[in-house]
Amino acid sequence: MQKYVMTFDNGKVQGVHCEALGLIGEAKIERASTVEFDETKQVWVASIKKKYAHKKPSTFSHKERAMCIEWEINYLNERSA
Numbered sequence: 001m002q003k004y005v006m007t008f009d010n011g012k013v014q015g016v017h018c019e020a021l022g023l024i025g026e027a028k029i030e031r032a033s034t035v036e037f038d039e040t041k042q043v044w045v046a047s048i049k050k051k052y053a054h055k056k057p058s059t060f061s062h063k064e065r066a067m068c069i070e071w072e073i074n075y076l077n078e079r080s081a
Contacts, residue, residue, distance in 0.1 A: 032076060035068045046072040054078070 032052040038045050038061065046068035048058040055078075060071040 033072050035065060035072060037065075044068040046075075048072070048075055052076070 031049070033046060033048045035044060035046045037043075041061065043061040043063055044065045044067075045059060045061045050058070058075075060068055060075075062068050062071075
């Protein structure tokens, strides 16, 4: 049996963490953020989509991708806390 975790906000599902989405019916999947390399500045940039941004700043850049991913996770987890 596969386990899954669902996160809620005001009665709406905000996150589903599993591989078998068929368990909940039709799903709409949308990324809340991106981490991409900026070739001009030579840094990684984490950006939170406007509709998921709960505070400023909603972008973060660093020479290490891992730092951007850590910032992204912390930012999004603050929203759900």
